[in-house]
Amino acid sequence: MADTETFASGPSGTPSGPRAPLDRATHLRMFVRCLAVQGSWNYELLVGNGIGFCVEPALRRLPGGVDGPAYNAALARQCTYFNAHPYLASLAVGSLARAEIDMTPPEKIERFRKALCGPLGSVGDRLVWAAWLPACSLVGLLIFGLGASPLGVVVGFLLLYNIGHLVLRNWGLRAGWQHGLRVASALGAPVLQHGPRYIGRVAAVVGGLALPFAVHRAIGGGPVNTPVPLSVAFFTPVLAVGLVRLHGRIEGWRIVFVILSALVLYSVVR
Amino acid sequence: MLNDAVNASVVARVVDLVPLSLLGGVLGLDVVSFPQAMISRPIVACTLGGTFAGDAVAGLICGAALECLAVESLPVGASRYPEWGSASAVAGVIAAQGAAGSIIPQAGSLAIAVMIGIFTAWIGGWTMVRHRRMIASWARPRLELLAAGNVRTVMSLQLYGLTFDFLRGTLLTLVMLIPTLWFTDWANAHWNLNGDITKAVVVTSVAAVAASAIWKDFHAIAGTRRLFLAALALGTVGVMMRG
Numbered sequence: 001m002a003d004t005e006t007f008a009s010g011p012s013g014t015p016s017g018p019r020a021p022l023d024r025a026t027h028l029r030m031f032v033r034c035l036a037v038q039g040s041w042n043y044e045l046l047v048g049n050g051i052g053f054c055v056e057p058a059l060r061r062l063p064g065g066v067d068g069p070a071y072n073a074a075l076a077r078q079c080t081y082f083n084a085h086p087y088l089a090s091l092a093v094g095s096l097a098r099a100e101i102d103m104t105p106p107e108k109i110e111r112f113r114k115a116l117c118g119p120l121g122s123v124g125d126r127l128v129w130a131a132w133l134p135a136c137s138l139v140g141l142l143i144f145g146l147g148a149s150p151l152g153v154v155v156g157f158l159l160l161y162n163i164g165h166l167v168l169r170n171w172g173l174r175a176g177w178q179h180g181l182r183v184a185s186a187l188g189a190p191v192l193q194h195g196p197r198y199i200g201r202v203a204a205v206v207g208g209l210a211l212p213f214a215v216h217r218a219i220g221g222g223p224v225n226t227p228v229p230l231s232v233a234f235f236t237p238v239l240a241v242g243l244v245r246l247h248g249r250i251e252g253w254r255i256v257f258v259i260l261s262a263l264v265l266y267s268v269v270r
Numbered sequence: 271m272l273n274d275a276v277n278a279s280v281v282a283r284v285v286d287l288v289p290l291s292l293l294g295g296v297l298g299l300d301v302v303s304f305p306q307a308m309i310s311r312p313i314v315a316c317t318l319g320g321t322f323a324g325d326a327v328a329g330l331i332c333g334a335a336l337e338c339l340a341v342e343s344l345p346v347g348a349s350r351y352p353e354w355g356s357a358s359a360v361a362g363v364i365a366a367q368g369a370a371g372s373i374i375p376q377a378g379s380l381a382i383a384v385m386i387g388i389f390t391a392w393i394g395g396w397t398m399v400r401h402r403r404m405i406a407s408w409a410r411p412r413l414e415l416l417a418a419g420n421v422r423t424v425m426s427l428q429l430y431g432l433t434f435d436f437l438r439g440t441l442l443t444l445v446m447l448i449p450t451l452w453f454t455d456w457a458n459a460h461w462n463l464n465g466d467i468t469k470a471v472v473v474t475s476v477a478a479v480a481a482s483a484i485w486k487d488f489h490a491i492a493g494t495r496r497l498f499l500a501a502l503a504l505g506t507v508g509v510m511m512r513g
Contacts, residue, residue, distance in 0.1 A: 035305035040431035042406035043348065049409070049416070053428045056421065072419030079416045079424055083347070086306055121347065129344045133308070134487060137341050140313045141480075144334045150317045150326035161308050197491050204494040207484040208501025211477055212509045214334055218473045219466075224513035228466045232474050233506070239478035244485050252479030253339040253352060253388050259475050260385040267378065267463035268456075 022058060022097070022177055029057040030097070034090045034169055045081050047089060051096065052079035054089070058097035074100040077109060083117045085124020090169045092116050094176020095183040102180060112181050119184075123192050128168070131196040135203035136161040138210050145213025211236075284448070290322055290363055291444040297355035298439020301345070302398065303432050310355030312336035312387070319362020320369075328369035329362035332383045335472060336361060338480035339388065341487075353394025354387075356439040360446045361387030364454050377468035378461035382454050384472055390446045397438050405431045 037050040055078045062070040078100070084092055095116075099109050140157035148156065175186040215232060216224070224230070243252050297318070300310040309315060313333040320329015336358055343351045361383045368379020408430055409416070415423040461468075481502075488494040 036303065036428065036432060038306070039303045039428045039435075040405050040409070041302060042402045042409060042431075044406045044409060046348070049424060049427050052416075052424050056424065066421065074419070075421060075424065076417050076419035079419075086302075125344075125346055129346055130487060133344075134341050134483070136308075137311065137313065137337055138484070140311075141334060141337060144313065144330065150321065150330040153330060154314050154317050157311070157313055158307065158309065165307065200488040200491040201494055201497055204484060204488050204491075204498040205501040207480070208498045208503075209505040209508070211481060211502060212505035214338075215473055215477045216509045216513065218331055218334055219469050222513065224510050228470050229513070232470050232477070235474045236477045236481065239474060240481040240485070243478055243482035247482075247486055252342050252482060253391075256339060256475045256479060257385060257388040257392075260381055260388070260472065263381055263463070263468065263471055264378075264385055264457060267381075267468070268460040270462055 048082040084120035088124040090172035098180035131199040138207040142210035294356040294359040294443025295440030312358040315358030316362035319359040320366040323363040323366035325366035325369040328365040332365035338476040342483035352391030357391035377465035
């Protein structure tokens with residue numbers, strides 16, 4: 001809990017020396033800014049300006065405050081090219097803020113910044129985009145399939161997803177601040193290393209349960225031994241196998257668009 | 271007099287679209303810029319669109335269909351991917367318009383809503399790329415100020431990106447809603463295909479995409495395919511018992 005204590009104490013916005021604790025207000029400002037870390041995402045700096053934007057509240061504590069040369073030099077360093085998964089960018093924000101406040105030599109910070117890009121991108125993509133998000137989507141579809149109201153589905157999905165989302169961002173900021181340049185040890189956390197495997201297995205089970213229930217509700221419910229549900233049950237796996245075979249050549253949504261365009265055209269002009 | 275009446279109704283309809291477009295802006299902003307809380311996922315965004323247009327259930331059903339497609343596309347980094355936020359708002363409104371007081375959307379409306387949702391998501395993906403290029407071109411002449419650690423430049427770049435992303439989503443929603451609402455009215459009036467068959471085609475195609483996405487996405491994890499097939503069989507039995 002040492003990091004919690006570190007975040008908890010200290011006067012807000014007061015310029016102070018090396019290893020000054022980060023107060024709650026600064027932590028909150030940085031956390032809220034982390035939610036907009038991709039606000040100026042572009043093909044030249046990627047998320048670089050966003051990192052500077054998020055680190056800035058902590059930099060106010062550097063000697064000389066916002067008018068000091070240390071503040072300007074640190075902000076300039078933090079606004080250069082950077083790439084990371086948006087949620088795990090908070091880990092970089094915490095550790096870079098700590099490095100700057102600790103007055104780490106600039107060349108060391110720049111090397112560290114470069115080294116951090118790859119791992120934060122790949123770990124975050126595997127954990128969030130390829131595991132947590134699809135898993136929560138499939139839970140949402142299962143809730144829908146079980147007959148929940150619109151409010152139930154929306155609240156169920158958003159609560160589940162954002163518990164993981166906000167906890168991850170907050171953990172990243174705290175762990176980054178706690179570990180500073182030794183943040184690699186935080187990247188070895190069991191959730192980051194093994195989480196995708198377990199979440200993937202749960203998602204596969206939830207997906208398997210969700211699809212039949214969601215399909216049944218979407219076609220209007222009712223008896224299953226009638227031509228429409230039976231034909232859906234037959235053609236869905238056939239089409240799915242075809243899509244798996246086309247893997248990497250064309251996305252499924254493009255094929256669905258063609259099918260539905262043909263359906264709409266056929267229905268309105270015949 | 272007739273012309274005045276027609277003009278007034280057109281103006282009233284466009285004014286009705288303003289809150290829907292603002293909703294599209296907020297949902298578009300959530301995709302990448304702020305706060306990525308996934309209110310932009312179809313199952314949420316479409317339901318919100320349907321609710322704004324007067325029929326949450328119609329929006330939810332359309333949202334579930336589009337969610338099956340969204341499971342397939344991972345929003346990874348710099349790649350171009352469909353922008354489901356604003357697109358789902360448009361689709362939800364179209365689905366709700368076709369529900370016309372019934373419990374679920376008319377089959378034709380559901381097909382049109384999903385089709386237009388996909389098309390809007392594709393256009394939205396293109397606008398996101400343009401938006402990112404626009405930020406880069408705005409940042410380029412200010413790189414010296416950034417290199418000097420000018421805090422005003424950092425803040426303004428961030429605010430510029432956020433504001434234009436919101437405007438992008440708002441305009442995209444408005445521009446797509448105006449013709450597609452008219453088209454949906456017309457297509458519903460001329461819909462000749464059996465409703466059950468229409469629904470079956472829509473649901474089959476989106477469910478197949480979701481099933482193939484689950485099969486492909488988790489293939490690297492040992493045992494997931496067997497777990498998926500076992501759960502699919504269990505789910506099917508569950509539906510048969512309920513039905």
